[in-house]
Amino acid sequence: MSNNEFDILDELYFVTSYPNLKSTLSLTDQELCAALQSLIRQGYVKIFYPDPDTEHEYDEKAFGKHCHEYSFLATKAGLVVHNSI
Numbered sequence: 001m002s003n004n005e006f007d008i009l010d011e012l013y014f015v016t017s018y019p020n021l022k023s024t025l026s027l028t029d030q031e032l033c034a035a036l037q038s039l040i041r042q043g044y045v046k047i048f049y050p051d052p053d054t055e056h057e058y059d060e061k062a063f064g065k066h067c068h069e070y071s072f073l074a075t076k077a078g079l080v081v082h083n084s085i
Contacts, residue, residue: 052071
C-alpha cells in the first residue's frame with residue numbers, strides 16, 4: 001500500500017466527499033483519483049453518489065471523469081489492512 005493510499009484510508013472512517021478529501025490531503029487531483037481508483041479495485045473503498053447514503057457501482061471508464069463528484073468510505077477490509085500497518 002502506498003503512502004497516499006494509507007493517508008486516504010486514514011480519512012475514510014466515515015463517508016467523505018471528494019472536496020473534503022482534497023482539502024485535507026496534499027495531493028493533486030490526478031494523484032488522489034489514481035489512489036482512490038487503486039483502493040476501489042482492491043476492495044478497500046466504496047463509492048457513494050449522488051448522496052452520502054447511496055452506494056454507487058464502480059465504473060472504470062466513468063471514474064476518472066466523475067471522481068471529483070463522488071463520496072467515499074473505507075470498507076471493512078480496507079480498515080483491517082489500514083490498521084494492521
